[in-house]
Amino acid sequence: MKNDILLRAARGEETERVPVWMMRQAGRILPGYRKIRERVKDFQELVKTPELACEATIEPVNLLGVDAAIIFSDILVVPEAMGLDYQMLESRGPIFEKTIQTQKDIDSIRIGSTENWNYVVEALKLTRKELNERVPLIGFAGSPWTIFAYMTEGKGSKTFSVAKRMLYSNPEMAHALLDKITQTTVKYLKDQVNAGAQIVQIFDSWGGILSPESYEEFSLPYIAKICDELSKLVPVIAFPKGAFFSAKAIAKLNCNAISLDWTVDPAEARQLLPGKVLQGNLDPCVLYAEHAVIKAKTHKMLEQFGSKKYIANLGHGVYPDIPMDNVKFFIDTVKQYQSK
Amino acid sequence: MKNDILLRAARGEETERVPVWMMRQAGRILPGYRKIRERVKDFQELVKTPELACEATIEPVNLLGVDAAIIFSDILVVPEAMGLDYQMLESRGPIFEKTIQTQKDIDSIRIGSTENWNYVVEALKLTRKELNERVPLIGFAGSPWTIFAYMTEGKGSKTFSVAKRMLYSNPEMAHALLDKITQTTVKYLKDQVNAGAQIVQIFDSWGGILSPESYEEFSLPYIAKICDELSKLVPVIAFPKGAFFSAKAIAKLNCNAISLDWTVDPAEARQLLPGKVLQGNLDPCVLYAEHAVIKAKTHKMLEQFGSKKYIANLGHGVYPDIPMDNVKFFIDTVKQYQSK
Numbered sequence: 001m002k003n004d005i006l007l008r009a010a011r012g013e014e015t016e017r018v019p020v021w022m023m024r025q026a027g028r029i030l031p032g033y034r035k036i037r038e039r040v041k042d043f044q045e046l047v048k049t050p051e052l053a054c055e056a057t058i059e060p061v062n063l064l065g066v067d068a069a070i071i072f073s074d075i076l077v078v079p080e081a082m083g084l085d086y087q088m089l090e091s092r093g094p095i096f097e098k099t100i101q102t103q104k105d106i107d108s109i110r111i112g113s114t115e116n117w118n119y120v121v122e123a124l125k126l127t128r129k130e131l132n133e134r135v136p137l138i139g140f141a142g143s144p145w146t147i148f149a150y151m152t153e154g155k156g157s158k159t160f161s162v163a164k165r166m167l168y169s170n171p172e173m174a175h176a177l178l179d180k181i182t183q184t185t186v187k188y189l190k191d192q193v194n195a196g197a198q199i200v201q202i203f204d205s206w207g208g209i210l211s212p213e214s215y216e217e218f219s220l221p222y223i224a225k226i227c228d229e230l231s232k233l234v235p236v237i238a239f240p241k242g243a244f245f246s247a248k249a250i251a252k253l254n255c256n257a258i259s260l261d262w263t264v265d266p267a268e269a270r271q272l273l274p275g276k277v278l279q280g281n282l283d284p285c286v287l288y289a290e291h292a293v294i295k296a297k298t299h300k301m302l303e304q305f306g307s308k309k310y311i312a313n314l315g316h317g318v319y320p321d322i323p324m325d326n327v328k329f330f331i332d333t334v335k336q337y338q339s340k
Numbered sequence: 341m342k343n344d345i346l347l348r349a350a351r352g353e354e355t356e357r358v359p360v361w362m363m364r365q366a367g368r369i370l371p372g373y374r375k376i377r378e379r380v381k382d383f384q385e386l387v388k389t390p391e392l393a394c395e396a397t398i399e400p401v402n403l404l405g406v407d408a409a410i411i412f413s414d415i416l417v418v419p420e421a422m423g424l425d426y427q428m429l430e431s432r433g434p435i436f437e438k439t440i441q442t443q444k445d446i447d448s449i450r451i452g453s454t455e456n457w458n459y460v461v462e463a464l465k466l467t468r469k470e471l472n473e474r475v476p477l478i479g480f481a482g483s484p485w486t487i488f489a490y491m492t493e494g495k496g497s498k499t500f501s502v503a504k505r506m507l508y509s510n511p512e513m514a515h516a517l518l519d520k521i522t523q524t525t526v527k528y529l530k531d532q533v534n535a536g537a538q539i540v541q542i543f544d545s546w547g548g549i550l551s552p553e554s555y556e557e558f559s560l561p562y563i564a565k566i567c568d569e570l571s572k573l574v575p576v577i578a579f580p581k582g583a584f585f586s587a588k589a590i591a592k593l594n595c596n597a598i599s600l601d602w603t604v605d606p607a608e609a610r611q612l613l614p615g616k617v618l619q620g621n622l623d624p625c626v627l628y629a630e631h632a633v634i635k636a637k638t639h640k641m642l643e644q645f646g647s648k649k650y651i652a653n654l655g656h657g658v659y660p661d662i663p664m665d666n667v668k669f670f671i672d673t674v675k676q677y678q679s680k
Contacts, residue, residue, distance in 0.1 A: 158498070161625055161659050168629035168637075211602040211623050211655075244585070245603045262551040263585045283551050285501055289508035297508075315551075319501050 001133045006068045009311050010199055010235035010256050010277055018307050019067040020334040021138075022327070024317030025060040026072045029324050032059040043088040047074050053123040054130055061135055063324070064331050068136050068199075071127060071192070073120055075142030075203055079151050081112030082184055092155070099154035099162075106177050112184040114191050121195040128196035139197025141189050141226075143204035143240075144181040145219035151177070160209055167210075167218050174218060182222045186229045193233045200230055201237040201259065208242015215246050220253075227255040237279055241316065247272035262315030266304035278305055281315040282330070287322045291329050298333045307339035341473045346408045349651050350539055350575035350596050350617055358647050359407040360674040361478075362667070364657030365400040366412045369664050372399040383428040387414050393463040394470055401475055403664070404671050408476050408539075411467060411532070413460055415482030415543055419491050421452030422524055432495070439494035439502075446517050452524040454531050461535040468536035479537025481529050481566075483544035483580075484521040485559035491517070500549055507550075507558050514558060522562045526569045533573045540570055541577040541599065548582015555586050560593075567595040577619060581656065587612035602655030606644035618645055621655040622670070627662045631669050638673045647679035 001007075006019040027033055033056050040046045047053060056072040076086055076094055086096045100106060114121060128137055149163040150156075157163075166174045189200050207219045223238055230236050231254050239259035240250050250258060251273045258273050260266075260280035269278055286297045302312065312334040318327060341347075346359040367373055373396050380386045387393060396412040416426055416434055426436045440446055454461060468477055489503040490496075497503075506514050529540050547559045563578055570576045571594050579599035580590050590598060591613045598613050600606075600620035609618055626637045642652065652674040658667060 159625075159659065161628070161661075164623070164625035165628040168623075168626050168633055208603065212605055214623070242603075245605065263548065263582075265552055265585065283504070283508075283554070285499075285504035286508050288501070288505040293508055319499065321501075 001136065003067060003135045006311060007136050007199060007235065009309070010237065012256065012277055012309055014308060018302060018310055018312050018334055018337065018339075020312040020331055021066040021068040021070065022060075022064075022314050022318050022331075023070075025064060025066055025327075026056045026070065027318070028320030029318055029322055029327055030059050030063060031324070032056070032063070043074070043090075047072070047077070048119045050119055050122040050126050053119075054127040057123070057127045057137075058130055061131070064328055065335070066135070066331055068138050069127065069131055070138040070140060070201075071120070071124055071197065073123070073140070075140070075147065075205070076150060077117055077120060078112065078141060078147050078181065078184055078188060081116035081188070082151075082180070083109040084151055086150075094150060094155060096150065096154040100151045100177060103173055103176070106173065106180065109180065111180055112188060114187075117188055117191065120188075121191055124192055124195035124197055136198040137196055139189060139192030139200040141185045141192075141200070141202060143202050143207065143219060144178045144185060144222035144226075145210070146204050146206045147181050147185070148174070148178055148218075149206045151181070160206060164209070164214075167214055171217075178218060178222050182225050186226055189226065189230050190233065193230070197234065199235045199237065201239060202226055204238070204240045204243065207240050210243070212245050215243055216249050219243070220246060220249055224253055227253050231255060237311075239279075244269075251276065257311065259313065260315065264315075266301065270305075277309040277311065279311040279313050281313070284314045284316060284319050284322065287314075287318065287326045287330055289326075291326070294326060294330055295333050298330060299337065302334065302337050302339065341476065343407060343475045346651060347476050347539060347575065349649070350577065352596065352617055352649055354648060358642060358650055358652050358674055358677065358679075360652040360671055361406040361408040361410065362400070362404075362654050362658050362671075363410075365404060365406055365667075366396045366410065367658070368660035369658055369662055369667055370399050370403060371664070372396070372403070383414070383430075387412070387417070388459045390459055390463040390466050393459075394467040397463070397467045397477075398470055401471070404668055405675070406475070406671055408478050409467065409471055410478040410480060410541075411460070411464055411537065413463070413480070415480070415487065415545070416490060417457055417460060418452065418481060418487050418521065418524055418528060421456035421528065422491075422520070423449040424491055426490075434490060434495060436490065436494040440491045440517060443513055443516065446513065446520065449520065451520055452528060454527075457528055457531065460528075461531055464532055464535035464537055476538040477536055479529060479532030479540045481525045481532075481540070481542060483542050483547065483559060484518045484525060484562035484566075485550070486544050486546045487521050487525070488514070488518055488558075489546045491521070500546060504549070504554070507554055511557075518558060518562050522565050526566055529566065529570050530573065533570070537574065539575045539577065541579060542566055544578070544580045544583065547580050550583070552585050555583055556589050559583070560586060560589055564593055567593050571595060577651075579619075584609075591616065597651065599653065600655065604655075606641065610645075617649040617651065619651040619653050621653070624654045624656060624659050624662065627654075627658065627666045627670055629666075631666070634666060634670055635673050638670060639677065642674065642677050642679065
């Protein structure tokens with residue numbers, strides 16, 4: 001592979017410089033993506049058309065010079081594969097036609113199989129071929145708790161109080177659903193690896209709305225199961241967004257790397273997550289500022305994390321209205337940085 | 341005063357039992373409140389009608405037996421007092437007609453005065469009279485950063501990226517606006533105390549979306565200024581929701597008590613906030629569960645915090661669809677608890 005710096009850093013090897021990519025790098029910040037979106041009727045058509053997903057995946061490699069491609073897809077492939085259809089509304093996010101409320105509902109959904117996400121498999125195969133070993137290809141899935149939150153709440157929410165209600169009211173049922181999601185997610189990620197994903201990231205977007213006790217009962221053990229299965233195959237990055245309150249428990253995950261949001265202090269992360277490769281964690285809003293500010297904040301981050309066992313990234317996905325020029329400047333700043 | 345247990349606990353004195361109240365206790369969970377809402381055209385009419393605000397404030401004292409009343413009002417009284425009108429839409433939250441983007445915008449708004457919030461002064465006076473010394477009356481305001489977030493963003497947001505953008509792009513301007521909001525808030529809270537508030541709480545609802553560095557530059561110093569001024573007059577509770585990443589800096593606030601959300605571990609809070617009275621922090625979603633669960637989780641919380649220097653509360657406002665019976669059971673559980 002021409003540039004395998006991300007894989008080497010993720011495995012904990014020393015690298016000649018810090019690798020860098022960005023969550024949501026394939027998206028509205030890029031002109032090609034915006035053109036692709038005009039050609040499809042909705043977001044899901046794009047996700048389900050391998051040629052277009054491939055095109056969106058590769059654009060940031062060409063335009064931004066990032067050290068990895070992440071397959072253009074969505075964490076909600078999993079609930080759909082299990083039998084829950086949803087619509088993605090531009091202004092409101094996902095809306096599910098039905099939600100999971102009872103044991104009967106849980107029984108009615110399936111553990112997904114390759115046939116349910118074959119479009120992702122095809123997109124990965126095509127992208128690996130088109131990438132032609134320029135940079136590694138990242139696969140991903142949501143954490144079981146995050147998928148559970150959408151399946152029970154039926155839509156995005158500030159509080160996810162419907163989802164959390166089930167944890168307290170009917171924990172056995174919650175575990176039954178989480179188990180079914182976890183089985184599906186393991187199969188899904190293994191299929192991604194077989195189709196060409198060389199590293200995978202698990203996004204726990206909504207772990208941070210749980211108490212530490214609930215997090216360590218309902219989210220972390222299921223992430224751990226996925227890590228145990230997938231770490232045998234490829235490096236695994238876990239992203240427990242907003243859940244650094246459980247850092248000591250997160251440190252025990254059988255994964256290579258932990259991705260951090262911008263609320264986490266790098267020094268504290270090094271102390272509480274010993275031995276892990278760390279990824280992150282610039283506040284995406286820094287990229288709205290002028291170049292001098294982006295440079296200063298990026299340099300500070302690089303100094304704080306150090307150049308070993310580190311992957312530069314944002315603390316969450318890049319926002320769609322951030323100027324591409326600033327995004328490019330951030331990537332270049334990391335790549336040109338010489339650590340002391 | 342018949343029941344001053346909250347004030348004594350807030351001052352750090354030993355009390356015969358743990359006091360308890362709930363954020364948003366005067367609200368949709370109560371039948372009287374829902375009837376009051378039918379009598380007014382919108383939320384703001386209720387906030388601006390002292391007799392109705394008084395009625396809403398006192399209802400939870402009568403129905404739930406809480407150890408304090410908190411004046412029925414809104415943190416957005418402050419931006420309105422400074423000249424920014426808003427509408428409160430039932431489904432979408434507040435929408436401001438204009439927002440602050442430039443230094444000229446900052447110059448165009450005023451530092452608020454008594455005449456701009458006289459309806460709150462009148463509501464406090466009336467409520468003190470009607471409460472007739474049964475329980476203390478809590479006044480409150482938003483933190484300057486939280487008010488800044490609404491004034492610049494113009495509405496609620498998941499990311500408040502417009503607000504945060506100003507912090508990175510134009511920090512001097514951000515400080516100028518924060519200073520003006522702080523001056524207003526100090527005057528506003530002093531007026532609340534003069535009108536009868538016996539303790540005040542500062543709600544930093546959106547501190548948790550900042551990085552520790554930004555939090556300690558743009559939010560905490562302004563909360564500190566308010567604490568310095570108000571602590572001379574009454575006990576002060578600061579609620580840095582989601583910002584426990586800056587616990588060591590928060591510990592230095594010149595205030596009596598720190599309110600905690602449910603992501604914070606009680607033992608860690610005792611360690612990082614030495615000497616402070618702590619308030620909180622049950623996950624509101626626990627109150628959806630059956631009584632046995634509510635009792636177990638509440639007892640666990642009480643054991644973890646201990647009975648000294650502690651005020652029982654939720655980790656955020658009670659959700660409007662939580663059954664009143666469960667809320668009452670939570671309050672009773674705290675009041676009946678005998679610590680070991």
